[in-house]
Amino acid sequence: MLASKTVVLGVTGGIAAYKAADLASKLTQAGAKVDVIMTEAATRFVTPLTFRAITGRPVVTDMFDLASEWSIEHVALADAADVVVIAPATANTIARIAGGVADDMLSCTVLATKAPVVLAPAMDVNMFENAVTQENLDRLRARGFTIIDPGYGRLASGKIGRGRLVETEKIIGTIQLVLGRKGDLAGKRIVVTAGGTQEPIDPVRVITNRSSGKMGYAIAEAARDRGATVTLVAAPASLSEPVGVEVVHVGSAVQMKEAVAKAVVQVDALIMAAAVADYQPKAPAKEKVKKTSDTLTLALVRTPDILSEVRGDFIRVGFAAESDNLVENARQKLVSKQLDLIVANDITQDVFGADTNKVILIDRSGNTEDLPLLTKRDVADRILDRTSKLLRDRSV
Ligand code: C5P
Numbered sequence: 001m002l003a004s005k006t007v008v009l010g011v012t013g014g015i016a017a018y019k020a021a022d023l024a025s026k027l028t029q030a031g032a033k034v035d036v037i038m039t040e041a042a043t044r045f046v047t048p049l050t051f052r053a054i055t056g057r058p059v060v061t062d063m064f065d066l067a068s069e070w071s072i073e074h075v076a077l078a079d080a081a082d083v084v085v086i087a088p089a090t091a092n093t094i095a096r097i098a099g100g101v102a103d104d105m106l107s108c109t110v111l112a113t114k115a116p117v118v119l120a121p122a123m124d125v126n127m128f129e130n131a132v133t134q135e136n137l138d139r140l141r142a143r144g145f146t147i148i149d150p151g152y153g154r155l156a157s158g159k160i161g162r163g164r165l166v167e168t169e170k171i172i173g174t175i176q177l178v179l180g181r182k183g184d185l186a187g188k189r190i191v192v193t194a195g196g197t198q199e200p201i202d203p204v205r206v207i208t209n210r211s212s213g214k215m216g217y218a219i220a221e222a223a224r225d226r227g228a229t230v231t232l233v234a235a236p237a238s239l240s241e242p243v244g245v246e247v248v249h250v251g252s253a254v255q256m257k258e259a260v261a262k263a264v265v266q267v268d269a270l271i272m273a274a275a276v277a278d279y280q281p282k283a284p285a286k287e288k289v290k291k292t293s294d295t296l297t298l299a300l301v302r303t304p305d306i307l308s309e310v311r312g313d314f315i316r317v318g319f320a321a322e323s324d325n326l327v328e329n330a331r332q333k334l335v336s337k338q339l340d341l342i343v344a345n346d347i348t349q350d351v352f353g354a355d356t357n358k359v360i361l362i363d364r365s366g367n368t369e370d371l372p373l374l375t376k377r378d379v380a381d382r383i384l385d386r387t388s389k390l391l392r393d394r395s396v
Helices: 015-029 048-055 076-080 091-098 105-112 125-129 131-142 168-182 214-225 253-263 326-336 376-395
Strands: 006-011 033-038 083-089 117-121 151-154 160-164 189-194 229-234 246-249 269-272 279-281 300-302 315-322 341-346 359-363 368-370
Touching (some): 015 083, 091 117, 091 131, 125 160, 214 269, 315 326, 315 376, 341 376
Parallel strands (some): 269 315
Antiparallel strands (some): 151 160, 359 368
């Protein structure tokens, strides 16, 4: 997603400027070309050499530096940018940008660019809450800037409040969201499910499975990066919420069914990557079950089949985790659950919790696409390639 993209990273003069080094590093590692512009004040906190070493590219600090590749033509970076990100953005820089000032390389670039601009403010809580700063941010928001609200916590002044630069992951997630706005799924609404459901035995214990949620989360992120509006219905998983995705947390299969039924209103596609329990305890105990006998028998009943029961006019993609007769069993599920596409997952391979997956995609016409071992993110994109095509075919 970030590979081959030009990210112009503006760094302004706040104590959080040192955190921009981590951002520059992660963006560079993700394959982006990162061109850093520092304000004069920023160079008092971190040296240009830091960013030069991290990005492997020249750093602009002076609009009138004749030795700089970019300074000669003062709007060249503005034209080259796929996205401009200012992190940290001080109250001063925010005010200058809101007022259309262009007296240094960063403000000039922001004024001249047609690329989307993302601002991650960081400052003292009183400066952030000041009506002037809030008005400036509202003006910028109204002009299409993306503002990532600062976090709450301890500030350099010792005060506790809103004003901390948000985590690098959140800034990168927002950059991906913004870059994806023109993707092939722009304007589409997609519901994705992920994780393994938990079926209560008593208030303490559950029946669950080994799903890590990674496949479903990867699909949600990939769909976001291609411009879709995504709702992720997530059974418990130890993963952080993807930025820019609406996440609905659920526990049991019954709860997942309710959440999916609510989420699929006016949706274009439902992709059920969750490992939904097939059985649930018939009568979960209200109190913790005591170990009074040597054996214990649990009566189980079937869970609702979400894919079969939640109906509507949308593309339906299911998963089939199989340990034998992979293609044949998956094909039967495609038919019985009336799906448009099924992702057959060979679980004899080590897929649970892994970052890679080996799947076969099977569609209604019986076509099978045997994918090689890929990262879950790549598998997600291949599933979305097919979903995107199904959506295009449907609209003609
Ligand atoms: O029948 P099986 O569990 O193998 O089907 C797998 C597919 O059906 C997956 O996409 C899974 O998310 C979905 N499923 C469901 N409701 C269930 C069980 C599975 O929607 N109760």
